Amino acid sequence: xxxGIIGLGSMGLNLAKNIxxxxxxxxxxxxxxxxxxxxxxxxxQNLFLTKSLSELINKVNSPRIIMLSLPADKVDxxxxxxxxFLEPKDxxxxxxxxxxxxxxxxxxxxxxxxxxxxxxxxxxGPRGAKNGPAIMVGGSKEAWNKTRHIFEDIAxxxxxxxxxxxxxxxxxxxxxxxxxxxxxxxxxxxxAEISNILDKFYNLNNDVIEKKFRDLLKTNSSSFxxxxxxxxxxxxxxxxxxxxxxxxxxxxxxxxxxxxxxxALDLGVAIPSIYEAVSARSNSKNFNYNYDQSPKxxxxxxxxxxxxxxxxxxxxxxxxxxxxxxxxxxxESNKWNFFDFKIExxxxxxxxxxxxxxxxxxxxxxxxxxxxxxxxxYLYNLIKTNCSDxxxxxxxxxxxxxxxxxxxxxxxxxxxxxxxxxSNHKIGELIQLQRSYFGLHPIREKKSNNKIxxxxxxx
Ligand code: 6PG
Numbered sequence: 280x281x282x283g284i285i286g287l288g289s290m291g292l293n294l295a296k297n298i299x300x301x302x303x304x305x306x307x308x309x310x311x312x313x314x315x316x317x318x319x320x321x322x323x324q325n326l327f328l329t330k331s332l333s334e335l336i337n338k339v340n341s342p343r344i345i346m347l348s349l350p351a352d353k354v355d356x357x358x359x360x361x362x363x364f365l366e367p368k369d370x371x372x373x374x375x376x377x378x379x380x381x382x383x384x385x386x387x388x389x390x391x392x393x394x395x396x397x398x399x400x401x402x403x404g405p406r407g408a409k410n411g412p413a414i415m416v417g418g419s420k421e422a423w424n425k426t427r428h429i430f431e432d433i434a435x436x437x438x439x440x441x442x443x444x445x446x447x448x449x450x451x452x453x454x455x456x457x458x459x460x461x462x463x464x465x466x467x468x469x470x471a472e473i474s475n476i477l478d479k480f481y482n483l484n485n486d487v488i489e490k491k492f493r494d495l496l497k498t499n500s501s502s503f504x505x506x507x508x509x510x511x512x513x514x515x516x517x518x519x520x521x522x523x524x525x526x527x528x529x530x531x532x533x534x535x536x537x538x539x540x541x542x543a544l545d546l547g548v549a550i551p552s553i554y555e556a557v558s559a560r561s562n563s564k565n566f567n568y569n570y571d572q573s574p575k576x577x578x579x580x581x582x583x584x585x586x587x588x589x590x591x592x593x594x595x596x597x598x599x600x601x602x603x604x605x606x607x608x609x610x611e612s613n614k615w616n617f618f619d620f621k622i623e624x625x626x627x628x629x630x631x632x633x634x635x636x637x638x639x640x641x642x643x644x645x646x647x648x649x650x651x652x653x654x655x656x657y658l659y660n661l662i663k664t665n666c667s668d669x670x671x672x673x674x675x676x677x678x679x680x681x682x683x684x685x686x687x688x689x690x691x692x693x694x695x696x697x698x699x700x701x702s703n704h705k706i707g708e709l710i711q712l713q714r715s716y717f718g719l720h721p722i723r724e725k726k727s728n729n730k731i732x733x734x735x736x737x738x
Contacts (some may be wrong), residue, residue: 280303280304280340280344280429281303281304281305281306281338281339281340282298282303282304282305282306282339282344282345282346282429283305283306283307283308283335283336283338283339283343283344283345283346284298284305284306284307284308284345284346284347284348285307285308285309285332285335285345285346285347285348285349285357286308286309286347286348286349286350286353286375287307287309287314287318287348288311288314288348288349288350289405289408290348290374290375290401290404290405290408291307291309291346291348291349291374292314292318292405293405293406293408293409294346294348294374294401294408294409294412294433295307295323295326296323296326296409297408297409297410297411297412297433298429298433299323299324299325299326301429301432301433303325303429304325304327305325305326305327306327306329306335306338306339307326307327307328307329307335308328308329308331308332308334308335309328315328332357332360332361332364333364336361336364336365341366341368341369342366342368342369342370342395342425343365343366343369343370344369344370344372344425344426344429345361345365345369345370345371345372346372346374346399347371347372347373347374347375348374348375349373349375350375351375351376351377351378351533351534354373354375354377354381354385355381355385358371358373358385358388358389361394362388362389362392362394365392365394366394367392367393367394368393368394368395368421369394369395370394370395370396370397370419370422370425370426371385371389371394371395371396371397372396372397372398372399372418372422372426373385373396373397373398373399373453374399374401376400376453376456376457376460376533376535377398377453378453378457378534378538379398379417379450379451379453379454379457379538380450381453382396382398382417382418382449382450382452382453383448383449383450383617385398385449386398386418386419386448386449386450395418395419395421395422396418396419396422396449397416397417397418397419397422397423397426397449397452398416398417398418398449398450398451398452398453399414399415399416399417399418399430399452399453400414400415400416400452400453400455400456400457400459401413401414401415401456402415402456402459402629402632402633402634402635403435403632403633403634404634407435407632407633410435411433411434411435411436411442411631411632412433412434412435412442412632412633413434413435413442413443413459413628413629413630413631413632413633413636414430414433414434414442414443414444414628414632415444415446415451415452415453415455415456415459415628416430416443416444416445416446416452417445417446417447417448417449417450417451417452417453417454417455418448418449418451418452419449420445423445427445430443431443434631434632435631435632435633435636436631437630437631439630440627440630440631441627441631442627442628442629442630442631442632442633442636443627443628444624444625444627444628445624446618446619446620446621446624446625447618447619447620448617448618448619450617450618451617451618451620454542454609454612454618455609455620455625455628456535457535457538457539457542458539458542458605458606458608458609459605459629459633459634459635460535460536460539461535461536461538461539461540461543461550461553461556461557461605461608462553462601462602462604462605462635463504463634463635464532464536464553464556464557464560465552465553465555465556465601465604465605465689466502466504466597466598466601466635467504467556468552468555468556468559468688468689469552469594469597469598469601469689469690469693470492470504470505470508470594471508472680472686472687472688472689472690473590473593473594473597473676473690474488474492474508474512475685475686475687476676476679476680476685476687476690477491477581479573479680479683479685480579480679480680480683480685481579481580481581482578482579482580483580483581485512485513485521485523486513488509488512488513489509489510489512489513490509491581491590492505492506492508492509492512493506493509495590495591495594496509498591498638499591499595499638499639499642499665500590500591500592500594500595500598500637500638500639501637501638501639502598502635502636502637502638502639502640503633503634503635503636503637504634504635504637505594505637511523528563528566529563529564529566530559530560530563531560532557532560532561536553536556536557536560537557539553539557539605539608540553540554540557542608542612543604543608546608546611546612546614547611548604548607548608548611549604549607549696550604550605550607550608551604551692551693551695551696552597552600552601552604552689552692552693552696553601553604553605554692555688555689555691555692556688556689558688559688559689571684572684573683573684573685579679588671588672588675588676589668589672590672592665592666592667592668592670592672592673593672593673593676593690594639595639595642595665595666596662596665596666596670596673596693596694596697597673597689597690597693598637598639598640598643599639599643599658599661599662599665600658600662600693600696600697601689601693602635602640602643603643603653603657603658603661604696606622606625606653607653609622609625609653610622610653622647622653623644623647623648626640626643626644626647630644642661642665643661646660646661646664655700655701658697658700659700659701662697670694670697673690673694674694676690677690677691677694712733715733715735715736716733716735719736719738
């Protein structure tokens with residue numbers, strides 16, 4: 280087949296290479312002159328650069344498949360221009376990190392031109408784009424049927440499945456991608472907090488932390504993020520300095536984490552660890568090491584018999600709680616009439632190629648098949664089966680950090696979230712009574728569900 284791609288930045292170009300490697304031809308359009316110059320220098324077989332959008336449209340056979348790999352703020356402009364050239368039944372697939380609401384809006388616009396639209400979440404960065412990304416698709420069923428073989432061909436695969444799913448209506452693919460990214464922020468922060476505690480409290484140097492993380496790659500907590508973190512922690516520049524001591528700590532973000540939080544707030548879903556991870560990014564411009572109050576005389580060593588903890592269980596617990604929170608948003612979004620997600624399909628699309636991929640996720644996904652529902656019991660069983668020390672390690676690790684003033688907002692919020700659901704307390708009861716006292720809000724008895732009217736409600 281021949282396919283059109285608009286935008287040959289690092290993602291677009293690598294997707295093009297991937298598509299070409301599957302025996303398709305790509306006609307491409309790119310405005311940036313430096314990118315164009317580089318492409319002309321390194322001639323890529325079966326990649327044909329066109330001079331204008333109209334030339335691109337003329338070259339691609341109809342019904343045309345036009346993929347967009349553009350910065351978020353360029354997508355509308357290009358779609359509007361394309362409507363001048365495309366014909367009914369042609370397909371526009373937006374492969375960028377677009378907001379799902381924009382995808383729904385674009386689908387409506389394109390429907391009025393009888394053009395089919397697909398909103399496609401792609402994970403794995405430029406390397407993944409080239410070698411096999413995870414692909415999350417939503418939009419026109421007709422367009423999906425025509426493009427499915429291409430997406431499945433270029434997607435990452437493991438021995439069981441292809442990391443590519445179609446979720447239904449426009450917006451659904453980008454919705455799953457933004458939840459993926461919210462979770463991604465949380466897992467990245469989990470690993471960053473853990474390595475900081477290993478350094479500041481347990482006095483482990485970069486070599487040892489790298490080795491400990493590498494060893495965990497043989498366990499159920501293994502993941503892509505753990506693998507790259509083990510490498511990064513010990514990587515040095517050409518002056519033999521650790522990058523981690525040199526890099527500016529202000530964390531960037533492209534907005535997908537914030538979108539995940541907004542969706543969760545709208546749906547009334549608790550996602551404390553995703554929120555804390557986004558919040559840490561926003562607060563990173565205020566990180567100030569001059570006021571560090573943590574004790575300077577480090578003396579603890581991990582694996583002293585007295586303070587042995589299981590890093591495998593700590594990582595699994597935190598990853599599982601963060602994944603569960605993200606899945607909860609997806610599950611609850613089914614109450615919006617435009618979504619109808621099957622959680623199995625979400626797991627399939629994250630099963631390889633994406634930033635979340637890992638052995639831990641296979642375990643989380645297998646346990647889901649026993650429950651078939653996103654419900655607290657699922658999380659409870661997951662933790663019970665995989666954290667055999669009844670969270671002793673998690674509690675000790677977190678409290679060591681807190682005692683010493685070592686920051687750990689995501690580790691703390693995961694544990695707080697879990698304890699909130701699975702420990703016995705009277706917090707809801709007391710707050711309901713407070714509300715009743717000052718606001719006369721109606722309250723009910725737990726057992727009978729009958730209305731109760733405490734004496735303070737008689738004015
Ligand atoms: C992925 C990534 C990818 C990218 C985002 C997040 O799944 O491949 O999520 O889409 O890294 O841009 O980046 P920020 O950290 O800038 O929000």
